[in-house]
Amino acid sequence: MNIIKFLDEFTSEKLMEKNFSREAMFGTMANMGKKAALAAIPFGLATMSTKTYAQSGSGTPTSALQLALTLEYLEAAFYNKSLINGGIVEQFGDARSLAVYTLIARHENSHVAFLQAGLGADSIPSPEFDFTVGGMFDPFNEDPNVSGDVSYAQFLAISQALEDTGVRAYKGQAGNLISTPDLLTAALQIHSVEARHASEVRRLRGLKGWITRDERGAGMPAATQATYDGEQNTSQLGVDQIQFAPSGSNPLDAVTESYDEPLTGDQAVAIASVFIV
Amino acid sequence: MKKEIKVHSPKPIVGNGRRQFLKMSGLAVAGAGLLFACNDDDDFNPEPTGIFDLGSGDLGILNYAFALEQLEAAFYTNVVNSFYAGISDVERQVLLDLYYHEVIHRDFFAAAIASVADANQVLPTLEFNFNSIDFSNRDQVLATAKVLEDTGVTAYNGAGRFLTNPDYLVLAGKIVSVEARHASAIATLIDPTSVDFAGDDVLVDLGGSGIAYDAANLPSQVLSAVVGTGFVTTPFTANGLQ
Numbered sequence: 001m002n003i004i005k006f007l008d009e010f011t012s013e014k015l016m017e018k019n020f021s022r023e024a025m026f027g028t029m030a031n032m033g034k035k036a037a038l039a040a041i042p043f044g045l046a047t048m049s050t051k052t053y054a055q056s057g058s059g060t061p062t063s064a065l066q067l068a069l070t071l072e073y074l075e076a077a078f079y080n081k082s083l084i085n086g087g088i089v090e091q092f093g094d095a096r097s098l099a100v101y102t103l104i105a106r107h108e109n110s111h112v113a114f115l116q117a118g119l120g121a122d123s124i125p126s127p128e129f130d131f132t133v134g135g136m137f138d139p140f141n142e143d144p145n146v147s148g149d150v151s152y153a154q155f156l157a158i159s160q161a162l163e164d165t166g167v168r169a170y171k172g173q174a175g176n177l178i179s180t181p182d183l184l185t186a187a188l189q190i191h192s193v194e195a196r197h198a199s200e201v202r203r204l205r206g207l208k209g210w211i212t213r214d215e216r217g218a219g220m221p222a223a224t225q226a227t228y229d230g231e232q233n234t235s236q237l238g239v240d241q242i243q244f245a246p247s248g249s250n251p252l253d254a255v256t257e258s259y260d261e262p263l264t265g266d267q268a269v270a271i272a273s274v275f276i277v
Numbered sequence: 278m279k280k281e282i283k284v285h286s287p288k289p290i291v292g293n294g295r296r297q298f299l300k301m302s303g304l305a306v307a308g309a310g311l312l313f314a315c316n317d318d319d320d321f322n323p324e325p326t327g328i329f330d331l332g333s334g335d336l337g338i339l340n341y342a343f344a345l346e347q348l349e350a351a352f353y354t355n356v357v358n359s360f361y362a363g364i365s366d367v368e369r370q371v372l373l374d375l376y377y378h379e380v381i382h383r384d385f386f387a388a389a390i391a392s393v394a395d396a397n398q399v400l401p402t403l404e405f406n407f408n409s410i411d412f413s414n415r416d417q418v419l420a421t422a423k424v425l426e427d428t429g430v431t432a433y434n435g436a437g438r439f440l441t442n443p444d445y446l447v448l449a450g451k452i453v454s455v456e457a458r459h460a461s462a463i464a465t466l467i468d469p470t471s472v473d474f475a476g477d478d479v480l481v482d483l484g485g486s487g488i489a490y491d492a493a494n495l496p497s498q499v500l501s502a503v504v505g506t507g508f509v510t511t512p513f514t515a516n517g518l519q
Contacts, residue, residue, distance in 0.1 A: 096470060103472045110487035117484060171450040174437070178446060181438035186483060188434040189490035191450065195457035196475040196491075200465060208374065209462040210455060236448060237389055244384040246377055254377035259451040260458075 061180045062122045064173035067265055068187065069115040071169055073126040074272055075162050076112050079105035081131070081140055082155060088140050092152035097204060101159075104197050111190050118183065128277040131158065136223065153219065156205050161224040161271075163198035164211065167260055168227070169268035170194060176265075195260070210257040226271050230261050332398055333517025335445055336390070338436050340400040341496050341518060342449065343386035345432055348508060349379040349425050351405045356422070361415045368415075368466055375422065375459050382452055403511040419467045426460035427479050428502060429453070434493035439519070457491065495519050 079101055082089050089101050116123045131139050139158050141151035170191035177184035199209030207217040214232040216224050234241050234255050241258070245251035263271070331340040353376035360369060390399045411417050433453035440446045464473035473479075483490045494502075496518040503509060 099472050100474075103475060106487065107475065107489035110483075110489035114483055114486035114489075117486070167454045171447065171454065174446050174450045175443040178441075178443055184446075185434065185438050185493045186490070188437050188450070188453065189481075189483060189493050192430050192434060192453055192457035192491040193475055193480065193489060195454035196461040198454075199458035199461035200474040203462060203465060208370075209458045210374065210378075236385060236451070237444060239385065239388055239392075241381060241385060244381045244388075246380045248373070249377040254374070255381060257374060258378040258381045258455060260454040261451065262447060 059176045061177050061183050062119065063265070064176040064187070065115055065119050065183065066122065066124050067173060067268060068170060068190070069112065069119065069124060070127065071162075071166055071268065071272055072108055072111040072115055074129060074275055075166065076105065076108040077126065077129050078131055078139075078158065078162060078275075079108055088148075088152055088155050091141070092148045100200060100204065104201075107193055107197070111193075114186070114190075118186070129275050130277045131275060133223070133274050137221075156201065157220050157224065160198070160201045160205060160207075160217070160220065161227045163194055163201050165227045165263070165268065165271050166194040167191065167198050168263040169265075169271075171260060172262035172264050172268060174262075208257070211260065212253050213256045223274075226267070230263075232256050233259070233261050329401060329513040331400060331513060331515045331518060332394075335440055335442050336394055336398060337515070337517045338439050338449075338496075339386060339390050339445065340398075341436060341500075341515065342433070342452075343383070343390060343400050344403060344509075344513070345429055345499070345503070346379060346383040346386055347400075347403045348405065348503065349429060350376070350383040351403075352407065352421065352425060352508070353379050355407055355410075355412055356418055359412055361413050361418055364415070368419075371462050371466060372418075372422070375426075375463075378455060378459070400513065401511070403509060403513075405508050406510045407508060409507060416467075419463060423460065423463045423467060424506075426456055426463055428499060429456040430460055431492040431494040432496070432499040434491055435495050435499065437493075439496075 081087065083098075083101060083105055089098050093101070131137065132142070137154045137158065138146040138151050139155035141148050143151075170187055173187065174184065174191075177187055202217065203209050205217070205219065211228060211231045214225075214228045214230065216222075216228045232252075234252065236259060241255040242251045245254045331337045331344070353372065356372050357376045360372070364372075387399070410421055430453060433449050433456065437446055437449055437453075440449065460479075461474040464471070464476065464479075467473065477488050479491070480488050481490050481492045482488050496515055500515055
């Protein structure tokens, strides 16, 4: 089972060694144990980023779309690379996952084209990406010391994190688009497609299509936890939702699954930045 | 592994006018430029002023969402109260979760609208008729679920631009992505070999960039489609919505 191997990989000596280069990059981690260092590297640690392409927090429609474009560049580049002939999906996925990722890639490339056109002169170039996150992952099986199954499991895990992040990031920008209804509507039309992707990818990995509490789910590395932090919220518009959970449900599970929570621009940028060179 | 489900219904909000709603069938929405007639066999002649109007502005959109969530919750309540024979564990888990989620959405809208509007401005508890669905038939149940979830997605996407309160907009965003997650899961349950989770039959093109977007439909479009299902038997109007 891929997921099990994946989990094993994360506690194996080999991966800890792989992580060394990354650890060395951050002097503050020098005194930490290898295991602690691995657990302490969240996707959303902004200090890991050397460069931030998208401006965030300024609250303009342009900045909102630039953030969206950055995330779409990230997703499109990730899936395009996964789908090259003899690539990770073709080699280690099955016919269905190949069809799924072919479709998702097509969507992300469309989103890129749409946002570039929509931004016009305010469009931004694609950043350079490092999907190994400094050697922590090998989602495209470029390292001969990593087995294909492990790489494919990492690919799926990163895919899930990207899609769940995308959903939350678009949601967080909705308020910044409220003064531009056409752009808001377009963003919503992308946002729900990201949610469709997220659900499908999660289900491919054997999880529910929706996020329970703030659980990243089985087989997801601790480094992806920033994508899920805050999802355990049980209050909407100041109203406690637990009272609405039907009998038969686990109230906390049902309530937290019922609402996806937004990420702020800063949070989304921080998560994306770990992949940006 | 049977799980006992107790049906959880919101208390009727409108007492007096409700009875006359119950007597009617088949009707329902007259929005701007829309007029939906009663069924031919409807011998009840309602007072026009007795028909609830969703209202306008943010309140109208909240009531509109409340109507859709009532429909979804009522449908899944039927589903989980008598699961079709031969249901798989995964299907049961998905349908139970959808039931939980939609009931939570419905009951939250009831509370949220009641907290900002007069009692007579809150959409009453709607009545539904699902006689056209055979709930013992897997294909019918899942196909109906797909239509309802896809409709919900296009409805929230289209309604966002009419909200002026950013908190409501974010709330709608929190819900619509869960509806989209549902739609995706249901589509894959229906045909596990397909890529209908975000299929070309449901998605649309934007600006010539490709078929990669959920639709965003106006309330009038969505309500027209909802009326077309015949599921909603309580009449209401949407004169203040586009």
